Amino acid sequence: MGLAAKAPDATLPCMRALPPKFADWFAQNGWSLHPHQQDMLDRADAPALLLIAPTGGGKTLAGFLPTLVDLAVEPHEGMHTLYISPLKALAADIKRNLTRPVTEMGLPIRIEDRTGDTSQSRRRRQRADPPHILLTTPESLALLTSYDDAARTFRGLKRVVIDEIHALAESKRGDQLMLALTRLQALCPDLKRVGLSATVEDPAAIAHLMARHPDPCEVLLADPGPAPDIQMLRTEEAPPWAGGGAAYAIPAVLEQVRQHKTTLIFHNTRAQAEIFFHNLWLANEDALPIAIHHGSLDRAQRENVEAAMVRGDLRAIVCTGTLDLGIDWGDVDLIIQIGAPKNVKRLVQRIGRANHRYNAPSKALLVPANRFEVVECFAALEAVLEGALDGDPRGPGPRDVLCQHILITACAGPFDADDLFAQIRSAGAYAALSRAAFDACLDFCATGGYALRAYDRWQRLLQRPDGMWQLRDPRSAQRIRMNIGTIQDTDKLKVRMKRNRGGKPLGEIEEGFAATLTKGDTFLIGGQIVRYEGLRETTVEVSRNAAKKPKVATFGGTKFATSTQLSARVQQMFTQDSWPELPPHTAEWLALQREVSQLPQPGELLIESFPHDDAEQTVFYGFAGRNGQQTLGLLLTKRMEDMGLRPLGFVATDYATLIWGLDAVDDPAPLLDPTALHDGLDSWLAGNAVMKRTFRAAATIAGLIERNTPQARKSGRQATFSSDILYDTLLRYEPDHLMMDITREEALRGLVDFGRIEEMLTRIAGRIVHRRLPRVSPLAAPLFLEMGRVPVEGAAQERMLAEEAARLMEASGLAQLTPPPSNIPRRRDGG
Amino acid sequence: MDFNLAGAALTALGSGALWWREHGLLCVSDLHLGKSERIARRGGAALPPYETRDTLNRLAADLAATEPRHVVCLGDSFDDLGAAQALPDEERLWILRLQAGRRWDWIEGNHDPGPVGLGGAHLGELRLGPLTFRHIAEPRQRGEVSGHYHPKASVSARGRSLSRPAFLFDSDRLILPAYGTYTGGLRSRSETLCNLMRADACAILTGPQPVAIPMPRKAG
Incomplete structure (x- = not known):
């Protein structure tokens, strides 16, 4: 139906007519309302509405139309509508787009945005004299609700519009937003909620998250437009057996860029995007204008790319998830996805970035990076055509976010615990929160929640004689406000060109990656090869380097796991007799795999073992996703160590874990005993780096670790200490503390992904097929080329350290200074 | 790990304590006892209140292993004087038990510039044989043992970087790592430490097996 929607018919009883001013404006522009825009207008009084519409479907206008009409018809004092988006840039973009109709129709509406970039004076003024429409982010909203004048700021608020809610709903930012809305709803009981979402697999789940529980939330589905035109990219060369670079496809990709106006080339990780961009430029003989855009690049550089894109100056952008959302790019006519999409929903959303004209099909090409990904790409392609999206239910609202919400509430003024509990349970994600769990979080915020009641004098929150809770020390409000938010920046260091007075900023790299660099190492950032010169305070200094190939290939980035549904599709494909497609x-x-061994079948676990490379190899085709297979590798090697099978190491992919060791595994079934795996998990988890990383994130969100403190700038680095020390201390003295409980829950859901292992164990229900082979099977062969082999180690680390120290001492001529180590017993483990 | 400073034969223990066998002297620096209490008192987060216990546990183990006649706490033993006063009775008694039968000197630090109200002597600095014990290193000294900076050093081997609290020493001076559980570290590459230590300085990394390396310095 597209653009040619019928004009609103004022004779229908339930239809709300556009005011003449609006009707004229639409007519002047030669436009008419989309049916879903009319639907939104008709349902303006619903307590909550969720609109699912493809990109380019006039979603934003649909969300704002009731507001504009309202404000045009009767004057309004103070804030009328609050708009929340996950991106600052999107708020600014929407402001531009809204200003146009408002100016052209001469509506008396003031629109302002408010983000981390807004000046202090302007922010203060916005609190005292709010605009009719305020455009902001979840973090800025949380901060606004933490002030004692929040009731005045939001007085008269009628509507809240949440844009790109599908993206927020997957993260803690969404949980924080929904908790902030419970507070707004208490201040403005008639507040109406509107959610705008891209295509998702389970609209009802998002509706449940966004509505005031138990209010109903109607879901409106806009015409999804024509089915996308999606294919595999044909290449001369076959994809390699392993790896993620897809360098083989560069000529074919360049040819596509040549044939289209503007192409977005999506990658799953920043590192892959950097390498691909580098190779693309080496082959770009026509010097087509191609840029790179990802989250580690310097902001100014990203903004340059965005501006060039809007001007239509670029033919292609190599990018990552940072371009998944929002801003209208205009003339993108092709999406290329490099590497298997891992997740069908994200693929569909990415495809939606092409062709913002509502009635034209989006065009997309998939480029598998290796042979296995060919299968996965086909599975994803089928899923897209069937409209079968995937997604895992998120589970109950995270408690670290809840703790932060309690602290934010306390900043705004004294509160009653019963009222707060009732408010929190009106957020869908927290609807099932028990009073005991809430009380534990409140106790944690007030006293730290330790068995050793050490802080009775210095509680953060105090209960007054009248039963209300308040901050003990008003100074803590500032500290809490400085730490609002749930986005976790892993420790990153800025990268700059070395020069006398601060060279050009290039972007950021993770501290862990920086620590591995030595002077002279070369690496890729922003598509150029730079040479590591040294560390100055917290800045990595580099110089330009003419090398053809970077010495250090990559820096960290997230690795997505293939979704459960997509893994199941791949397994289903393995049951076919042949694969003509x-x-x-x-x-x-x-x-060949079927001839030599067999293909893994749904409902059973295939294990192959064979000798190779002077070691005994065992492959577990668990299809549990990369994180799950990784955890399986850690647990199985530990079990093997205990059983004396002397494992040496393992490597994991989305589908399989390969373990090598000195002894053959003749009977793998006992290794997979669910009870034993569980026990192994508990003891292994405790000392694991994944747990420490998860702890740091959860403890930072919950307010135990303050990233920003008023004193931090004054004192040096020695004043702060690593969160690992807090984790170790709790593990030793109070392993059952709330933070440890939250950490375990988060890790199992996230990086450890034990849920996928349990799902796999249930799926196979003990059906284990063991194939003993004389040599490597075709399906296992690519595993030997995988990066990220994990050595099994214990004392190995200490030995490695000692060796390196001896080498350094020898090299420096200092060795004669130090006699052999004395034999006095030592304490302090780890260090 | 044994080494020499101004003629004194010293041992760096993996725990971060210094052992001077000739004088039966054990020296620890920057215990920062009561740190969590001080942070909470000032309106900060309520950190796990177990660091005093943990620090004393490790100190008790070092005392049991070396049986020193003389203990020197090299300053910043308490996170502030208020933290010393607020020490729970149980931990106060524990310190008294550790002090029994030996000489115990509290050197004053910038965090605890006054008597801490516990047994033992309270000193600005201590001279003993060729060595001088004080909290903050001073220029142009010989045989000086100090703390304050919480030095740490890192080694990278096979693509992995290990960073640990470290002793720094050259022909003139020794800087001890922080012994307290809730303490962070200052990289040996920092300008302050590079200016303080001679070019041929060594770092001894703490850990189960202390190891010596040339002190890592500013790159370039």
Whole structure:
């Protein structure tokens, strides 16, 4: 139906007519309302509405139309509508887009945005004299609700519009937002909620998250437009057996860029985007204008790319998830996804970035990076055409966010615990929160929640004689406000060109990656090769380097795990007799696997073992996703160590874990005993780096660790200490503390992904097929080329340290200074 | 790990304590006892209140292993004087038990510039044989043992970087790592430490097996 929607018919009883001013404006522009825009207008009084519409469907206008009409018809004092988006840039973009109709129709509406970039004086003024429409982010909203004048700021607020809610709903930012809305709803009981979402697999789940529980939330589905035109990219060369670079496809990708106006080339990780961009430029003989955009690049540089894109100066952008959302890019006519999409929903959303004209199909090409990904890309392609999206339910609202919300509430003034509990339970994600769990969080915020009641004199929150809770020390409000938010920046260091007075900023790299660099190492950032010169305070200084190939290939980035649904589709494909739809190179590979061994079948676990490389190799085809297979590798090697099977190391992919060791695994079934795996998990988890990382994130959100403190700038680095020390201390003295409980819950859901292992164990229900082979199977072969092999170690680390120290001492001529170590017993483990 | 400073034969223990066998002297620096109490008192987060216990546990183990006649706490033993006063009775008694039968000197630090109200002597600095014990290093000294900076050093080997609290020493001076559980570290590469230590300085990394390396310095 698209653009040619019928004009609103004023004779229908339930239809709300556009005021003449609006009707004229639409007519002047030659536009008419989309049906879903009319639907939104008609349902303006619903307590909550969720609109699912494709990009370019006039979603934003649909969300704002009731507000504009309202404000045009009767004057309003103070804030009328609050708009929340996950991106600062999107808020600014929407402001531009809204200003146009408002100016052209001469509506008496003041629109302002408020983000981390807004000046202090302007922010103060916004609190005292709010605009009719305020555009902001979840973090800025949380901060606004922490002031004691929040009731005045939000007086008269009628509507809240949450844009790109599908993205927020997947993260703690969404949980924080929904908790802030419970507070707004208490201040403005008639507040109406509107959510705007891209296509999702389970609209009802998002509706449940966004509505005031138990209010109903109607879901409106806009015409999804024509089905996307999505295919595999045909290449001359077959994809390699392993790896994620897709360098083989560069000529074919360049050819596509040449044939289209503007192409977005999506990658799953920043590192892959950097390497691909580098290779693309080496092959870009026509010097087509191609840029790179990802989250580690300097902001100014990203903004330059965005501006060039809007001007239509670029033919292609190599990018990551940072371009998944929001801003209208205009003339994108092709999406290329490099590497298997891992997740069908994200693929569909990415495809939606192409062709913002509502009635034209989006065009997309998939480029598998290796042979296995060919299968996965086909599975994803099928899923897209069937409209079968994937997604995992998120589970109950996280408690670290809840703790932060309690602290924010306390900043705004004294509160009653019963009222706060009732408010929190009106957020969908927290609807099932028990009073005991809430009380534990409140106790944590007030006293730290330790068995050793050490802080009775210095509680953060005090209960007054009248039963209300308040901050003991008003100074803590400032500290709490400085730490609002749930986005976790891992420790990153700025990268700059070395020069006398601060060279050009290039972007950021993770501290852990920086620590591995030595002077002279070269690496890629922003598409150029730079040479590491040294560390100055917290800035990495680099110089330009003419090398053809960077010495250090990559820096960290998230690795997505293939979704459960997509993994199941791949397994289903393995049951076919033949694969006419697959390219011959891949079909023959699968057929050979079937001849030599067998293909993993749904409902059973295939294990292959064979000798190779002077070691005994065992492959577990668990299909549990990268994080799950990684955890499986850690647990199984630990079990093997205990059983004396002397494992040496392992490597994990989305589908399989390969373990090598000195002894053959003749009977793998006992290794997979669910009870033993569980026990192993508990003891292994405790000392694990994943747990420490998860602890740091959760403890920072919950307010135990303050990233920003008023004193931090004054004192040096020695004043702060690592969160690992807090984790170790709690593990030793109070392992059952609330923070440890939250950490375990988060880790199992996230990086450890034990849920996928349990799901796999349930799926196979003890059906284990063990194949003993004389040599490597075709399906296992690519595993030997995978990066990220994990050595099994214990004392190995100490030995490695001692060796390196001896080498350094020898090299420096200092060795004669130090006699052999004395034999006095020592304490302090780890260090 | 044994080494020499101004003629004194010293041992760096993996725990971060210094052992001077000739004088039966054990020296620890920057215990920062009561740190969590001080942070909470000032309106900060309520950190796990177990660091005093943990620090004393490790100190008790070092005392049991070396049986020193003389203990020197090299300053910043308490996170502030208020933290010393607020020490729970149980931990106060524990310190008294550790002090029994030996000489115990509290050197004053910038965090605890006054008597801490516990047994033992309270000193600005201590001279003993060729060595001088004080909290903050001073220029142009010989045989000086100090703390304050919480030095740490890192080694990278096979693509992995290990960073640990470290002793720094050269022909003139020794700087001890912080012994307290809730303490962070200052990289040896920092300008302050590079200016303080001679070019041929060594770092001894703490840990189960202390190891010596040339002191890592500013790159470039």
